[in-house]
Every structure is written in structure tokens, then in C-alpha cells.
Amino acid sequence: MRFMRIGEAGAERPAMLAQDGTWRDISRLVPDLGPETLATAAEVLAGADLSLLPALSPDSQRVGPPIARPRNIWCIGLNYSDHAAEAGMAVPAEPILFTKPGSTLSGPTDPILRPAHARKLDWEVELGVVIGKPALGIAEADAMDHVFGYVAANDVSEREWQIERGGQWSKGKGYPSFCPVGPLLVTRDEVPDPQALAMELTVNGAVMQKGTTATMVFGVAHIVAYLSRFVLLEPGDLIVTGTPPGVGMGFKPPRYLKGGDVVELTVEGLGRQRTVVQDV
Template structure:
């Protein structure tokens, strides 16, 4: 099942994408794609609905973030061996954890807003895990039972804020619009294994990132289990699992985004995103 949210920003309604690629409204069955909706029993109930009977949503309707009410937006750094190499950093011995402000979350095709003072605006395509059931001190062999599904996350980054302004990485990761998620939340039974998903990102049509989740240092089960040793994971929490090589900072010379640039992202089975960089008001 591919769950989504559609409509104007702040007024999104729940929906799903049917087998023919048609968006359908779920408002009669759930209030939103959030929290209780992500419980395994509720997901099973929604999957059993005859989609042909659900109201159709016009194809040109805006897509919002595929999850509402995200409590935590957790990121895993340097989780691809080839990305760590391009960054000139060692592969970590255990997951590197940092947080991204939930106020950064936007729809998959909403603009990226270049912040004031930004000089090194960068891109990062990531596989994101969405938690469906509370996880606390979970073993790896049970970790996937707590996953509601997966989506694309764009971990937009301002490298000058992240690296040159002292403190934690969070300040370079959390500006408004720096967290597009979606277009869909895809349940594990629909997506299948996530250990070799092709990931691609282009800027103005030129290929920048092309990789696969097979080069992840820490897999999904290990990440969920590891995080649950330090904090409770709740339904609707989003975990961005790291990026493959090809970020602007790692190029020689480095390349960064500017106003007017168009970024397109795709992960096999999870759809596509498309964002245009705009100036801050």
C-alpha cells in the first residue's frame, strides 16, 4: 500500500495511490496518515478496502508530506561506505545520530527555500524509515516489526552552517523546507526488501547521485534497534538513513545549489520528488 497526503499546505487530507497510479481519498476511513493510522492492525484494515470505491483525487493535486505529526526527525550520518570515503571520513563504528527540526518538513515537490546567509546549499537523497509501533530496547530480530513503511527523504543541507558555524550538525540541516518527505509512505509488504534499492538524484537534469542501499553500513533493523537503546521511537517518527556518494560538498571543485536550480530524486519503489530552489522572503 502507498499512503499519501494531499491538498494545500496545512490542510492535507489522507489518501492512497491505487494499483493503477490513481490517487484516492481516505478521509472517510482515517483522519490523517499519522500515529494510530500507522498501527499494523489499522494498516491491514486499510489495505483491505476496495480502492475502486474510494473517491478519486485529481492528478494535479499538490502532495503534502506523506506523514503528519512527526514527533522526531532523526538522521544517520556517514551511513554509506562510499559517501564516507568521498567526505574523507572514516566509516563509523556505530551509527552517527543527529536530529533535524520537524519544522523543516515539506511536501515532496514543494520549493527548497535558500536561507539568508547560505552559501553552500547541498543535496542528499535518503531512504527514510517511518515507525509504526513504539520501539523501546528492541532487539534487531524484532526491529522490523516496528516499521510502518518507507519513503524518500531529502536531507537538504547548508554546509556553511553545518561545518563552519560550530556546534552540532543540526543547525545546517533544519531550515524551513530542508526536509521534503514523500511522495508516498510505502508499506513493507508492497516495497519488499530494502537492502538493494537504486537511488538517483539529478540537478538541472545532470546526474549527481546514483547509488544503492546495498552500500549502507548499518541496515534498517540495526538502526531501529540501535536508536531504541537511547530513546523511545514512536509511531510517525521518521529516520533518514544516510546518503550515497555524489553530494555537492564532495565534488572537485565543490558544487552547490542556487536559486532556480531544480533537484529531482528517485528511489526504486518509492516514487520521485522534484524541487526548485527559491529565495527566502
């Protein structure tokens, strides 16, 4: 199954791709795609006759984030060995965990906001994992049963705030719009191997990141099981799983985003984002 949420911010309607290639408004069956519904959404929609539902057009309407605001956004740091090297940090022995507030969530074409006191705004293309049922203390062998699906994400980061303002990573990750997600939410069954997805990010048309989830230090199943030892993973939770090399701070000299820059990214099978940096 492939999903979008289509409409203006705060008024998005959940949509599912029908067999005829049209997007259908499924809000009569599933009010939204988020914490209250994802645990049962696939079961409710299985076998539904989408042809009876209204059509929606992602070409003529805003596409929002494909999930409603999650209770939690969990993030894994330095999860690609070559990214750790460009950051001058050791490959971690265990997954590094930090969080982003739900207010960072934005759509795949919404602007990335750059406040006046942001001087080192950076990009990170990432595979996002959406939880479908609660997970606490689960085994790695069972972890994938708790995954609903996958999204493309950009873990936008302000490096001065992250690194030079007291060492708190979340501080540099939490400004509104710092987590563009989408356009698609694709269910787990349509992504047979999440460790074999190509990823790319460009800034103003120039390729900055080009990698594959095959080089993740800790794979999706390991991450889900590992996190469940320490926190309750809930339906609708988003896990962003790390980024390959090519982030702005890794260049010599570093390259950071400025107002008007166009950031485009794709994760194989999960659609393409196009966001513009907006000074505020």
C-alpha cells in the same frame, strides 16, 4: 499499500492507491497518516472497499509529504562508506545520530528555501523509514515489525552552518523545507528488501548521486534496533538513513545549490521528487 497526502499545505487529505489505479480519499477511515493513526492504519484499511471513497488526483492537485508532521525526525550520518570517504571522515563504528525538527518536513514538489545567509546549500538523497509502532530496547531480529513503510527523502544541508559554525550538525539541517519527503509512503510488505534499492539525484538534469542502499554501513533493521536503545521510537517517526556519494561538498571544487536550481531524486519504488530552490 501505497499512500499519498494530496491537497494544499495544512489541508492535505490522506489517499490510498486502489486496485484500479485511482487514488482514493481515505480520510473517512483514517483521518491522516501520522503519529496518531499509523499504529492502526493498516489494520483499519485492510479489506476496505476503496471504490466507495472519493477519488483524488495527484496530477491536478499539490502532493504533500506522505506523512503528517512527525514527532521526531531521526537522521543517520556517514552511513555509506564511499560518502564518508568523499567527506574525508572515517567510517563510523556505530551509527551517528542527529535530528531535524518537524518543521523541515515538506512535500516532493515544494520549494527548497534558500535564505540569504545560506552559502553552501547541499543535497542528499536518502531512504526514509517510517515507524509504525513504538520501539524501545528492541532486538534487531524484531526491528522490522516496528517499521510501517518507506519514503524517499532529501536531507538538505547547509554545510557552512553544519561544519563551520560550532560543529553542531543539526544546525545545518534544520531550516524549514530542508526535508522534502515523498511522494509515496509504501508499506513494508511491498518493499521485500530495503537493502536493494537504487537511488539517484540530479541537479538541473545532471546526475550527481547514483547509488544503492546495498552499500549502507548499517542496514535498516540495525538502525531501528540501535536507535531504540537510546530513544523511544514512536509511530509516525521518520528515520533518514544516510546518503551515497555525490553530494555537493564532495566535488572539487564544491558545488552548492543556488536559486532556481532544480533538484530531482528517486528511490526505487518510492516515486520521484522535483523541487526548485527558491531564494528567500
